Amino acid sequence: MTSSPSPKPATTPGDDASPRSGRRKVLLAAPRGYCAGVDRAVIAVEKALEQYGAPVYVRHEIVHNKYVVKTLEKKGAIFVEETEEVPEGNIVIFSAHGVAPVVHDEAKRGKLATIDATCPLVTKVHKEAVRYAKEDYDILLIGHEGHEEVIGTSGEAPEHITLVDGPGDVANVEVRDPDRVVWLSQTTLSVDETMETVDALKGRYPNLLSPPSDDICYATQNRQTAVKQMGAEADLVIVVGSKNSSNSVRLVEVALGAGASASYLVDSADEIDEAWLEGVGTVGVTSGASVPEILVHGVLDWLAERGYEDVETLTAAEESIAFSLPKELRRDLRAEAKAATEG
Numbered sequence: 001m002t003s004s005p006s007p008k009p010a011t012t013p014g015d016d017a018s019p020r021s022g023r024r025k026v027l028l029a030a031p032r033g034y035c036a037g038v039d040r041a042v043i044a045v046e047k048a049l050e051q052y053g054a055p056v057y058v059r060h061e062i063v064h065n066k067y068v069v070k071t072l073e074k075k076g077a078i079f080v081e082e083t084e085e086v087p088e089g090n091i092v093i094f095s096a097h098g099v100a101p102v103v104h105d106e107a108k109r110g111k112l113a114t115i116d117a118t119c120p121l122v123t124k125v126h127k128e129a130v131r132y133a134k135e136d137y138d139i140l141l142i143g144h145e146g147h148e149e150v151i152g153t154s155g156e157a158p159e160h161i162t163l164v165d166g167p168g169d170v171a172n173v174e175v176r177d178p179d180r181v182v183w184l185s186q187t188t189l190s191v192d193e194t195m196e197t198v199d200a201l202k203g204r205y206p207n208l209l210s211p212p213s214d215d216i217c218y219a220t221q222n223r224q225t226a227v228k229q230m231g232a233e234a235d236l237v238i239v240v241g242s243k244n245s246s247n248s249v250r251l252v253e254v255a256l257g258a259g260a261s262a263s264y265l266v267d268s269a270d271e272i273d274e275a276w277l278e279g280v281g282t283v284g285v286t287s288g289a290s291v292p293e294i295l296v297h298g299v300l301d302w303l304a305e306r307g308y309e310d311v312e313t314l315t316a317a318e319e320s321i322a323f324s325l326p327k328e329l330r331r332d333l334r335a336e337a338k339a340a341t342e343g
Contacts, residue, residue: 025310026303027234028296029226029286031319035219037119038063038290040323041096042072044117047329048093049076057086058093059103060148062117063290064245066267083107091115096290097148098122100155115328121187121217122149126156128211132182133157137209138175140164142197143186147246150186166193170200182209187217188247188289190254191224218321219289220247224254226316227286231258234284236276239265240295241288248288260284268295269302283308 034042041062048056054076061069061079069079083106086092091113094103098118107114118126132139139161143150154161162173164183175181183201185194194216202208214221231237237255241248248265255263266272277283283303287296300311324330 023281023310024308025282025312026300026308027230027282027284027314028300028311029223029230029284030313030315031219031222031226031317032287033289033291033293033296035217035289036319036321036323037096037121037217037219040325041117041119042068044115044326044329045072045077045093046075047325048091048115051329051332052091056091056093058095059083059086059099060095060097061244062093062095064097064248065242065288065290065292067295068290068292083110083112086110086112088112093117095148096122098126098152100152102155103152113328115326117326118152119187119217120323121215122152124213125153125184125187125211125215128184128215129153129156129161132184133160135180136160137180137182138162138177140173140175140181140183140201140208141185142166142183142194143189144246147186149188149246153184153186164197164201167197167200170197170204173201173204175205178205179207181205181207182211184211185215186246187215188220188245188250189216190250191216191221192254192257217289219319220250222317222319223247223251223286223289226314227251227254227284228258229316230284230286230314231255231260231263234282235261235280236282237263237284237286238272238276238299239263239286239288240268240291240299241265242267242290245288245290248291251286251288255284266299269298272299272302274306277306277308284314 045062055078058077058079083103088111093115094117096117096119129139141161142164145163145165183198237260239248239251252263252265285299
């Protein structure tokens with residue numbers, strides 16, 4: 001698991017730049033916070049704890065958010081880095097980021113019951129990797145080295161996949177046949193940077209094949225679209241999210257690229273520096289896809305106490321997607337409901 005440093009603002013508060021609006025207000029991004037995949041993964045851990053009792057083991061953080069992990073730990077979840085750390089005969093849940101096939105094999109050898117909480121959109125990328133590998137394509141996986149999702153996807157077809165970590169990495173790519181090359185991507189990347197990487201790859205490989213549907217998830221795209229609109233109006237953009245959350249880090253970058261004078265990533269209101277508000281009229285607020293709404297409310301309350309009580313929602317998209325629980329839990333929950341009915 002890698003951790004990204006908190007990005008620095010484009011300008012520092014206190015510069016001579018004047019606020020874009022004379023009155024103090026907050027632009028609140030919509031959509032923000034939990035995506036369907038995160039919601040499904042968190043509920044999966046909660047349901048497992050309810051159904052089987054503590055402890056329930058989770059391989060890696062179920063989602064990249066400190067608050068969520070600590071909350072689940074208090075309920076009885078135990079987070080481990082490797083499958084071998086789970087005692088034989090226990091339950092292990094795989095995180096929303098997905099795992100490589102070798103991890104499933106490790107669980108079998110350890111006689112572990114598994115619940116796979118991989119986001120269905122990540123599973124889609126895994127299936128694409130398997131398909132193109134069977135067709136003997138070289139797969140160029142655009143993503144960040146060391147990220148759990150990249151490790152999981154790469155493990156599906158390690159002999160066929162080459163990681164491309166941004167546009168600057170394109171020159172290092174080597175393939176067997178330039179006419180049998182396809183690109184896939186990590187689901188939480190910056191849309192703009194990903195397409196910049198794709199364009200650079202197409203410059204080298206004109207016949208580069210694209211996946212049948214966009215790999216970057218709908219939630220990541222929607223949150224970036226909202227922040228682009230916000231960055232053009234806000235003096236300061238506060239992104240709520242943990243520093244190891246790829247999609248949250250990208251939101252800071254998008255805000256700065258869209259014109260925000262400054263943008264910071266915070267886990268909660270406790271990390272906000274009051275000096276950031278100097279000369280600021282409009283504050284944008286959003287949150288990454290693994291952030292519960294309670295943390296956003298904490299930021300809004302903190303701002304309201306300092307005169308930023310006027311909150312305007314900036315809506316970039318409507319989201320109605322929901323994913324069913326992992327099949328292992330659905331099966332057991334149905335059995336439980338049937339037993340209760342028959343009883």
